[in-house]
Amino acid sequence: MKLCMIGTGYVGLVSGVCFSDLGNTVYCVDNNKEKINNLNNGKIPIYEPGLEEVLKKNYKQKRLIFTTNLKYAITNSDIIFICVGTPTKKNGYSADLKYVFQVARELKKYIKKYKIIITKSTVPVSTGDKIENILKNLKRKKLIDVVSNPEFLREGEAIRDFIYPDRVVIGSDSKKAIKKLKSLYLPIIKKTSRFFNTSRRGAELIKYASNAFLATKISYINEIANLCEKTGVDVKDVSLGMGLDQRIGDRFLRAGPAYGGSCFPKDTRAIVDTANSFKSNLSIIKSVIKSNNERKLILTKRVEKILNNKIKNKKITFLGVTFKPNTDDMREASSLFMIPKLHKKGAKIKYYDPSGIKKEFYKLKNVKFCNSVSSACIKSDLIIIHTEWNEFKSINFKKIVKKSKIIIFDMRNIYSPQKMKKDKINYLSIGR
Numbered sequence: 001m002k003l004c005m006i007g008t009g010y011v012g013l014v015s016g017v018c019f020s021d022l023g024n025t026v027y028c029v030d031n032n033k034e035k036i037n038n039l040n041n042g043k044i045p046i047y048e049p050g051l052e053e054v055l056k057k058n059y060k061q062k063r064l065i066f067t068t069n070l071k072y073a074i075t076n077s078d079i080i081f082i083c084v085g086t087p088t089k090k091n092g093y094s095a096d097l098k099y100v101f102q103v104a105r106e107l108k109k110y111i112k113k114y115k116i117i118i119t120k121s122t123v124p125v126s127t128g129d130k131i132e133n134i135l136k137n138l139k140r141k142k143l144i145d146v147v148s149n150p151e152f153l154r155e156g157e158a159i160r161d162f163i164y165p166d167r168v169v170i171g172s173d174s175k176k177a178i179k180k181l182k183s184l185y186l187p188i189i190k191k192t193s194r195f196f197n198t199s200r201r202g203a204e205l206i207k208y209a210s211n212a213f214l215a216t217k218i219s220y221i222n223e224i225a226n227l228c229e230k231t232g233v234d235v236k237d238v239s240l241g242m243g244l245d246q247r248i249g250d251r252f253l254r255a256g257p258a259y260g261g262s263c264f265p266k267d268t269r270a271i272v273d274t275a276n277s278f279k280s281n282l283s284i285i286k287s288v289i290k291s292n293n294e295r296k297l298i299l300t301k302r303v304e305k306i307l308n309n310k311i312k313n314k315k316i317t318f319l320g321v322t323f324k325p326n327t328d329d330m331r332e333a334s335s336l337f338m339i340p341k342l343h344k345k346g347a348k349i350k351y352y353d354p355s356g357i358k359k360e361f362y363k364l365k366n367v368k369f370c371n372s373v374s375s376a377c378i379k380s381d382l383i384i385i386h387t388e389w390n391e392f393k394s395i396n397f398k399k400i401v402k403k404s405k406i407i408i409f410d411m412r413n414i415y416s417p418q419k420m421k422k423d424k425i426n427y428l429s430i431g432r
């Protein structure tokens, strides 16, 4: 099939590359010329394991086209995916849909024969109705169907999630569109996943309800971890014991720092805002947002307590600063809260992240990037494991720190407290 992905951000690029690998011709469009030039020169704007190889293979075979020419891409495609960003609006909770509606207005100019228009961007329930309203003349002439097909990819695991999805959700009541999309997804739905057809509004809400539920699971276990610390219980045992009940499941029950990323924080805010506009109160999700914000402060306070509230001139190391491993994404990472707070109190911070130096810390005088675990940890007063990159899972701290007193605060519960005790390392973790 001939597809067009509008927007080469995370969702658009990964889905476009993966669709081309299934044998489709995919036009990836972006209005950012530099990005398109880079992609045409094999430079990938995001860090995603495995993406580069698949992209280069399909680019060579001419199944993947990167262009800034929207008209050309639309005219040549049968199915158009809207994959532009829907960030939180400034000073509020609502999702900013200006890019989505801009695209809809552009589509209006170029569509002359039947096309399926799909929102893959995460959009509040009823956005599809608004897009259809912009395109009402085309709809009346039966030249379009507007469908919702939300994306459930995780950063760092995106290719695998695309090939082996738990479900493919299609929100539409058009038999023609559903049939065509079923055959587009056939190579992957034959595997394990379910092809689930529902209303357009239903599909839009499934996306938000899923992300908000996962965020709730994380905040829930984080609060249980606080209780574990007070009661001498290991939160890992609690997660496991709870998760053995198949109704609960143990995934997304890992306690840690506040959840971050480009999705959970933004989507929990947006669903609360959408509910408000429909005069519905999502009190649980509101509490999750509050709990997650407070978590950043709780953990920063804990760091201060570990150092007896004497932060000035203390050498603090951060291992990992991204919101999760296998990505270079810093959006809403809890390190963006902790590092400036500790820096302001006089700490001298060194950090190492396998995805490289971060511009977010350029302006902080005493925050320095190191290019290895050992150079970041040497002579440190406190080592904080902030992100669970594989590289941090078997470090010989005694060998690299070069100090008799080693303190580690492991925010991802990677190491065994018993083993650390044996090695005479002062080891603190989460909910244990």
Ligand code: UGA
Binding pocket: 122, 151, 152, 153, 154, 155, 156, 211, 214, 218, 251, 252, 253, 254, 255, 256, 257, 258, 259, 260, 261, 262, 263, 264, 323, 324
């Ligand atoms: C999330 C969802 O998992 C995807 O299904 C969804 O498609 C995506 O948002 C999106 O809407 O685009 P992502 O933001 O890439 O994916 O990352 P996750 O793996 O879900 O992690 C989010 C945050 O939760 C991270 O900060 C991670 O460290 C934290 N987390 C996750 C925990 O603290 N504990 C856990 O048990 C799991």
